[in-house]
Amino acid sequence: MRRLGAALAVAAVALAAGCGSGGDGGDAASGGNGQPVRLRFLSLAWQKESIEANKQIVAEWNTANPKIQVEYVQGSWDNVNDQLVTSFEAGDPPDVIHDDSPALSSFASRGFLLDLTGKVPAGLKNDIPQAAWDTVTFSDGKSGQGVYGVPFLQESQVLIANKKLLDGAGVRLPTPDAPWTWDEFADVAKKLTKKGAYGVAWPMKSPVNKVLNLALNFGGTFFDTQNGKTTVKAGAQEREVLQRIHDQLYTDKSADPSALGMGTADPLPGFFAGKYAILPAGVYLRQQVAEQAPSGFEWVTLPPLKGVTSQQGAVSQTLSVAADSEHSDEALKFIAYFLNGPNQAKLAKGDWLLPTSTTAAKDPALTTEENGWDVATASAKDLVVAPFLKVNGYDEWKSKVATPAMQEYFADKISLDELATRLVEEGNKVLERYSR
Amino acid sequence: MTALAERPYGGSRGGPQGGSQGGSQGGRRSRGALALMLPALVPVLVFSVGPLLYGILLAFTDARSGRNTETSFVGLENFAELLSDGDFWESFRIGLVWGLSVTVLQFLASLGLALLLNQDLRLRGVARVLAVVPWAMPPVVIGLMWRLVYHPDAGLLNGLFGTRVDWLHDFSLALPAVIVVGVWTGMPQTTVVLLAGLQNVPKELYEAVSVDGAGAWRRFWNVTLPQLRPVIVAITSLDFVWNINQFSLVYVLTQGGPGGRTRLPMLFAYEEAFRYGFFGYAATLGVAITIVVLAVLGLYLWRQAREAD
Numbered sequence: 165m166r167r168l169g170a171a172l173a174v175a176a177v178a179l180a181a182g183c184g185s186g187g188d189g190g191d192a193a194s195g196g197n198g199q200p201v202r203l204r205f206l207s208l209a210w211q212k213e214s215i216e217a218n219k220q221i222v223a224e225w226n227t228a229n230p231k232i233q234v235e236y237v238q239g240s241w242d243n244v245n246d247q248l249v250t251s252f253e254a255g256d257p258p259d260v261i262h263d264d265s266p267a268l269s270s271f272a273s274r275g276f277l278l279d280l281t282g283k284v285p286a287g288l289k290n291d292i293p294q295a296a297w298d299t300v301t302f303s304d305g306k307s308g309q310g311v312y313g314v315p316f317l318q319e320s321q322v323l324i325a326n327k328k329l330l331d332g333a334g335v336r337l338p339t340p341d342a343p344w345t346w347d348e349f350a351d352v353a354k355k356l357t358k359k360g361a362y363g364v365a366w367p368m369k370s371p372v373n374k375v376l377n378l379a380l381n382f383g384g385t386f387f388d389t390q391n392g393k394t395t396v397k398a399g400a401q402e403r404e405v406l407q408r409i410h411d412q413l414y415t416d417k418s419a420d421p422s423a424l425g426m427g428t429a430d431p432l433p434g435f436f437a438g439k440y441a442i443l444p445a446g447v448y449l450r451q452q453v454a455e456q457a458p459s460g461f462e463w464v465t466l467p468p469l470k471g472v473t474s475q476q477g478a479v480s481q482t483l484s485v486a487a488d489s490e491h492s493d494e495a496l497k498f499i500a501y502f503l504n505g506p507n508q509a510k511l512a513k514g515d516w517l518l519p520t521s522t523t524a525a526k527d528p529a530l531t532t533e534e535n536g537w538d539v540a541t542a543s544a545k546d547l548v549v550a551p552f553l554k555v556n557g558y559d560e561w562k563s564k565v566a567t568p569a570m571q572e573y574f575a576d577k578i579s580l581d582e583l584a585t586r587l588v589e590e591g592n593k594v595l596e597r598y599s600r
Numbered sequence: 601m602t603a604l605a606e607r608p609y610g611g612s613r614g615g616p617q618g619g620s621q622g623g624s625q626g627g628r629r630s631r632g633a634l635a636l637m638l639p640a641l642v643p644v645l646v647f648s649v650g651p652l653l654y655g656i657l658l659a660f661t662d663a664r665s666g667r668n669t670e671t672s673f674v675g676l677e678n679f680a681e682l683l684s685d686g687d688f689w690e691s692f693r694i695g696l697v698w699g700l701s702v703t704v705l706q707f708l709a710s711l712g713l714a715l716l717l718n719q720d721l722r723l724r725g726v727a728r729v730l731a732v733v734p735w736a737m738p739p740v741v742i743g744l745m746w747r748l749v750y751h752p753d754a755g756l757l758n759g760l761f762g763t764r765v766d767w768l769h770d771f772s773l774a775l776p777a778v779i780v781v782g783v784w785t786g787m788p789q790t791t792v793v794l795l796a797g798l799q800n801v802p803k804e805l806y807e808a809v810s811v812d813g814a815g816a817w818r819r820f821w822n823v824t825l826p827q828l829r830p831v832i833v834a835i836t837s838l839d840f841v842w843n844i845n846q847f848s849l850v851y852v853l854t855q856g857g858p859g860g861r862t863r864l865p866m867l868f869a870y871e872e873a874f875r876y877g878f879f880g881y882a883a884t885l886g887v888a889i890t891i892v893v894l895a896v897l898g899l900y901l902w903r904q905a906r907e908a909d
Binding site (some may be wrong): 187188227245248249250252253270273274275305306371425487488556557559560564567568571572590597 | 664666667686687753766769770771802831835858859860871874875876877878
């Protein structure tokens with residue numbers, strides 16, 4: 165029987181898709197007859213402090229708005245895509261959806277998300293800079309453009325370093341105004357490499373977003389859109405960061421090859437033990453460093469590296485409203501409250517990420533020197549829209565083509581030219597499916 | 601069926617009409633039989649045949665996920681695309697490596713275990729129960745358990761060998777590591793079936809060859825194996841079908857990673873449908889795999905039947 169499993173599963177979901185639009189909203193009574201409107205809010209918060217902050221804000225809202233009651237639904241980043249695809253297809257999605265901007269593009273083009281253009285209250289709209297709004301502006305799958313979420317938390321790539329080792333090597337400490345260039349970084353990493361200890365550890369279990377975001381340092385965009393048709397490119401600008409990381413691994417030998425298979429947080433035990441002096445990581449990793457560091461361990465957050473520019477691709481976490489939601493106005497009201505300045509400051513602190521809200525960024529707790537908040541918050545100014553956000557089919561390119569190819573390149577199994585050929589040729593084949 | 605259906609009618613009918621209008625009675629008879637079968641047929645039609653036909657139909661369309669998509673009939677386009685899809689062939693190759701190696705290893709290990717459990721050992725009852733335990737666990741639980749065994753830092757395996765290998769994320773080790781779990785998972789049913797087969801081998805045969813002076817090996821080769829043959833054919837073909845269509849176990853262990861090295865065909869179909877939203881193409885994959893499995897199985901059973909003659 166199991167040989168029919170896949171066919172059955174696909175059929176079942178497609179059946180549901182066929183009759184889905186008719187059968188939703190059974191329990192969602194309208195506000196007219198005195199019953200409160202009920203909204204479901206799918207949250208992906210996973211750090212303890214962050215879940216607390218989320219639940220606290222929801223509870224405050226529910227107390228203040230007896231007419232609009234929000235139910236907190238816990239989701240997980242691991243399977244949110246599958247969960248959303250099935251609930252969208254079944255016509256019964258959560259009203260308010262927490263996700264991140266790379267995921268929105270494909271949902272938006274399939275018509276699952278509500279276009280928020282002109283619907284976001286002015287206060288919230290003006291509090292978030294246009295650069296952040298750009299990360300959630302996508303094609304609607306036909307001819308137009310729309311805003312498909314409210315961006316609220318952003319991540320930048322910084323360096324987390326062992327202060328004692330840096331001081332011992334006598335290197336210049338970078339500041340947000342005078343960051344290390346990639347050349348300087350390579351020199352420092354070499355200086356910090358001694359017997360049994362490496363200057364840097366590049367955890368590259370999921371290399372693609374990291375490389376693509378950093379590639380903007382040298383103007384590498386990886387995608388080229390002309391006349392509505394997107395193709396992959398891997399020219400000199402795109403290759404720069406790839407080559408430099410590869411050099412650290414195999415030419416300078418200042419990066420530990422055995423860290424390549426690790427996830428972002430996996431090198432921490434080695435970092436605490438002095439085996440790695442510098443960890444390139446997203447700002448959120450500071451939370452684990454602060455929490456797990458042995459007493460007396462001194463660490464600093466260093467600003468992002470500079471290539472031609474310090475620009476990095478920005479990916480935001482977002483709140484969106486489902487197109488099938490029966491209470492989209494109420495959902496927007498809730499989002500406007502959930503993401504106001506003070507609340508964004510709470511959420512940013514809970515997740516150790518950067519708020520998009522300009523009011524929240526001024527919160528003293530987010531500009532203190534403690535735990536590198538000042539450096540992290542300052543790095544937000546160089547965040548620009550990651551070009552891959554707008555690419556339909558990026559997810560498939562990433563998991564089928566780019567991830568295995570980059571992993572093999574960093575493991576020194578294929579050359580840079582081979583990598584570039586694979587990214588482009590196999591990649592274009594993948595993207596073609598989506599432009600039909 | 602007709603014999604069964606005739607009895608109630610034959611009893612109640614009788615009288616003057618009896619036997620005079622054979623044709624129309626036959627029609628009424630089968631209609632009556634159909635009415636009686638309907639309650640049993642409806643669930644089969646609704647829950648099994650319907651979705652199956654729908655799935656097959658879907659394979660010939662360009663159905664995609666989305667509110668604003670239009671589905672149209674595309675004929676064999678999906679199949680043509682499938683044939684030229686390198687990822688599909690890679691996944692298919694992995695599926696075959698996985699299906700064959702798990703089935704063969706499972707069979708060998710289970711045969712050994714079944715022979716052991718067939719001996720007159722102490723605590724044989726307990727051992728037999730223990731051998732069946734993995735059967736009682738859902739695949740997801742097995743997957744989670746083995747993920748802990750393979751964990752690079754806290755795993756049992758690295759602790760035992762003092763190594764620091766990331767079994768499930770290493771490009772060359774992931775598939776073998778997953779195959780071991782597959783073998784472990786499928787052993788109970790194979791062992792139980794083989795054990796039942798062993799107990800059906802007539803004792804007289806052993807006595808006869810012992811009289812002829814055959815040792816343990818000859819007894820096994822000339823009596824046990826030929827006697828077990830039908831059971832072996834049945835269980836290995838069933839195992840192969842189960843294994844090549846395995847999904848949940850590998851999904852929990854690796855989700856098809858690293859870099860697609862453990863992406864079995866069913867995982868591939870799942871990704872196409874629920875990650876990238878190509879429902880039509882995923883249905884094509886399901887149909888194609890069904891055809892391939894039927895072909896492989898047909899060939900195997902046909903050869904076995906011919907050799908048995």
